[in-house]
Amino acid sequence: MGLQVGRRRTLVLVAIGLLVTLAIAAPIGVRAMSAAEPVVTGIDDGATVNTDALRALSVRAPEGKDISQVQLLLDGAPVQTRRDGDRLLLADPALPDGAHTLTALVPEKMMPDREVTMAFTVDGTAPTLSVDPAAVTDLRKPFTLQGKATGATVLTADDQAVPLDGDGAFSLKLPHAPGKVQLAARDDAGNSVKQEFMVPVRHPGMRGVHMTAIAWSSPALRDPVLQMARDKRIDTIQLDIKDESGEVGYQSQVPLAKEIGSTRGHYDAKAVIDQLHAEGIRVVGRLVAFRDPILAKASWTSGKNDRVIQTRDGRPWSGSYGEYAFTNFANPDVISYNIGLATEAAELGFDDILFDYIRRPEGDLAQMKIPGLQVTPEQAITNFLAKSREEVRERGAFLGASVFGIAATRPGPVAQDIPTMAPHVDYISPMVYPSHWGPGEYGVPQPESQPYDIVVRSLADFAAKVEGSDTQIIPWLQAFNLRKAYGPAEVQAQIKASQENGMQSFLLWNAGCRYDNAGLEPKP
Template sequence: MRSQRKSRRTAVVVGAVVVVALAVVTPLTVRALSADPVVMGMEDGAVMTANAARDLAVTVPEGTNPDEVELLLDGKPVQAKADGNRLVLADADLAEGEHTLTARSPGSVPLLPDDEVSRRFTVDGTPPKLTVAADAVTDLRKPVEVRGTAEGASALTMDGKPVELAQDGRFAVTLPTAATVQFQARDAAGNIAEQKFTVDTRHPGMRAVHMSAAGWQSKGLREPVLAMAREGRIDTVQLDIKDESGEIGYKSNVPLAKEIGSTRDYYDAKAVTDELHKMGVRVVGRLVAFRDPIMARASWESGKKDRVIQTSGGTPWASSYGQYSFTNFAHPDVIAYNIGLAEEAASLGFDDILYDYIRRPEGALSSMKLPGLKGTPEDSIVDFVAKSRDAVRKHGAFLGVSVFGIAVTRPAPVAQDIPGMAKYADYIAPMVYPSHWGPGEYGVARPESQPYDITARSVGDFVKKVEGTGSEIIPWLQAFSLGVSYGPKEVRAQIDASKSVGAPSFLLWDPACRYNPAALDPKT
C-alpha cells in the first residue's frame, strides 16, 4: 500500500471458488484523501486452486468508471474485461506459486500518489496425496481397521463423514465389517483427492466333510465328525440347509417356507453353529437352490406354474429327477425364496452359504420352457449369484457355488458360466469326483482308478479358469465308493493332487456321511 488518502473510487477483488476455499473473506479498506476506499475481496496470503485463480475479478463501486482502475499482476499491467461493475482478468491462467494482484485507482488531487492496494496469494493445483490400506479379511463378522495417509490435506471424509487427521496426515478408522468406502481429502486451496476403497476379503480355506440334516441328527454319524474336528483332521463342517428333496433342516421363518411346508426340525441352526464355533470349527451351509420338488409341486398345484421349469408342451419338467423337480431360476419368487433362506442361515451363524444345483437341468434348451427368462440361462444364473453375494455379505457370510466338473469346458449344457460366476462368488466348488468322469477325459484312461491324475488335471483347469477374478477353487472330492472301492489312499490322492495345482482346500462328499479319519492328518 503506497498511500492512504480519501478517494471516490473503490475496487473489490473476488473469486467464487476462492471464497469457498477460504471460508471467510475479510475485505481490506484503504482510505485516501481524494477518493473512496479501494477494497480487495481476498485475504492477504490466500491459497487457491488454478481454477479459482481464473475466477479473479475486481468489482468497482457504483459511480466509478471501471476504465480508471488499473490492475497489475506480479507488478505488470494485466488486461481486464469490463462486465458491468466488474473487471474480469482476461488471462488468469497462472502457474503454481506465489503471485500479487494490485488494484490502482488514480488520485483526483494533483501531485498526490494514486490509491493502491495489493494482495499476495498462492496458486496450488496439486491435490493431497491419499493412500489407503487394510489387512486382508478372512472373518467377515469382525471389525476392520482401515488406515492411511492424506499428505497435504487439511480435511478428510469417509462416505461424507469427517475423519480425524494427525499432524503428519496419518489416519485410522474402524469399520464394523469389510466394506467399500469412499474417501475424500481436501487441502487448504480446495484441491481434492478421492479414492474408493474396498477391503480385500479372502476365504480362510477349509478341510471339510459333508453332513446332511438327518445325518447331523444321528449321534452315530455326528460324533465321529466331531471327533475328527477335535483331532484337527477337519476344520469345517458342511451342514445342509435345504437339500435335494426341498426340505429345510431347521425350523425356518422364511414366510414361503412355512407356506409350502418345507421346514423340518432335524437340528437347531443357532445352537449347532454356536457349538461348532466354540470348538473353533467353521460351518458351511449347503443350500440346494433350483432342484426343489417341494416348492415346485406347491407352486404348480396352487396355480403358480411359472415358478416351475416346464417342457415345451407346458408340463412340469421331470427327466431322471422325477416330476416337479426343478424350479424356475428366472422367476422372482424362486430367487427371493432361496436368497431369503441364504440370508436367514447367514444370520443364524453359518459362515458360508454354498449353493448346489445352481443350474438348469440337463437336456436340450429348446425342449424347456422358462417363463420370464431374459437373456441366456447362464446370464440369469450369474445375476442370481451377484444378488446372493450382496445379501449374505450383509450378515457376515462368504458365498460359494457348487458346479459340475464339465462346466469348466462345457458350460452351456447346465448354464454354469465359471468365469462369470467367479466374479461374484468367493469360491467355486467343482464336483470333480473321479467316478463321474468318462474314460479318456483329460487324457486319463480310467479316471476312477487314477484319482490323482484326474483330480490334478480337472482342478488345475478350474484354477486357471478363475485367474484374475478374485475367486478361489475349493473342490468337492470323492469319499464314497462306486465302481472302485475308495478308502483313505484314494481320498488322500485327491487331496494331494488338488493341493499340487494350487487348491489346498477341499470338501469331502459321502452321501452316507461316513468318513474314514485315516484319510486326513491330525493337527500337530
C-alpha cells in the same frame, strides 16, 4: 459600539476561515471518494485455492469508472481476461501450483493509479488415499480400517467424519468388516477425491466333509464326524441348510419356507452351531438354490407358474430330475426365498453359505421357457451371486458357489461362467469327482482310475479362470464309491493334486456321510 464592531469582525473572520477550510478540504474529500479501488471478489487475500475457486474470482471497476478501464496483472505481468457483464474474469483460471499475486488497477493521468493487490496460493493437487491392504479372515470380528489421506484436512467414510493425524494417517474402528467403504477426502484448497474401497477378504481355509440334515440327526453318522474334527483330521463340517429335495433342515422363520411347508426339525441350527463353534469347528451351510421340488410344486399348484422353469409349451421342466424340479432363477420370489434362507443362516452363525445347484438345468436352452429372463442365464446367475454376497457379507458370513467340473471349459450347458462369477464369491468349489469325468477328459484315458491326473489337470484350469481375482478355489473331492472303490489312496491322491495347484483347502463328498475311508491325517 466598539465592542459590537469587534464582534462583527470576529464573526467575519471565523466565516472566512470556515470558507477557506472548506475550499481547501473539498478537493481532498472528492479525491478520496473518487479514488476507490477496484473490487476483487471470489477469493480472500492470503487464501489457498484450487482451479475451481479461481473460476469464481472476479473484478469490478471502482465507482465512476468503466470495467474496460480496469487492467489485471498476474505476478506483475498482464494476464488475459474475459468480460462477463460488468465483471472481469481470468480467461484461463488453471494457474500453476504455487504463490501468486493479482493486481487490479485503473490508470490515472493526474493522480496515482487506483489499484488493489492480493496474494494467494494455488493448490490444484487432490489428496491421495491409501488403505492397508491386509485381508480380513473373520468377518464377525471388529474391523479396523487403516490408511493415509495424504494432503487432506477432512476425511469421511460412508459420510461419517474420520479423524486425521498430522500426516493424514487414520484408523477407523468398525464392529465388523463391511463389503466396501466409500472414502472421501478434501484439502483446504477444496480439492477432493473419492474412492470406493473394497475390503479385502480371504477365506481362512478349511478341510471339511459333507453332512446332510438327516445324517446329522443320526448319532451313528454324526459322532464319527465329530471325532474326526476333535482328532484334527478336519476343521470344518458342511451341514445342509436346504437340500436337493427342497427341505430346510431346521425350523426356518423365512415366511415363504413356512408357507410352503419346507421346514423340518432335523436339527436345531443355533444349538448345533454354538456347539461346533465351542469346539473350534467351522460350520458351512450348503444351500441348494434352484433345484427345489417343494417350492416348484407349491408354486405351480397355486398358480404362480413363473416361479418354475418350463418347457416351450408351458409344462414344468423336468429333465432327469422329476416333474417339479427347477425353480426359475430369474424370478424375484425365487431369488428372495433363497437369499432369505442365506441371510437367516448367516445370522444364526453359519460361517459360510455355500450355494449348490446355482445353475440352470441341463438341456437345450431353446426348448426352455424362463419367464422374466432379461439377460443370459450366465449373467442372471452372476447377478444372483452378487446380490447374495452383499447380504451374506453384511451378516458376517463368507459366500461360496459349487460348480460343475466342466464349467471351466463348457459354461453354457449349466450357465456357470467361472470368470464372471469369481468377483462375486469368496470361493468357488468345483465338483471334480474323478467318477464324473468321461474317458479322455484333459487327456486322461480313465479318470476314475486316475484320480490324481484328472484332479490336478482340471483344477489347474479352474485356477487359471480365477487368476487376478481374490477368489479361491476350494474343490469338492470324491470320498465315495461308484464304479471303483475309493479308499485312502484315492482320496489322498486328490488332495495331493489340489495342493500342487496351491489349494490347501478341500471338501469331501459322500452322500452317505461316512468318511472312515478318507485316510485323513491329523493336522498339527
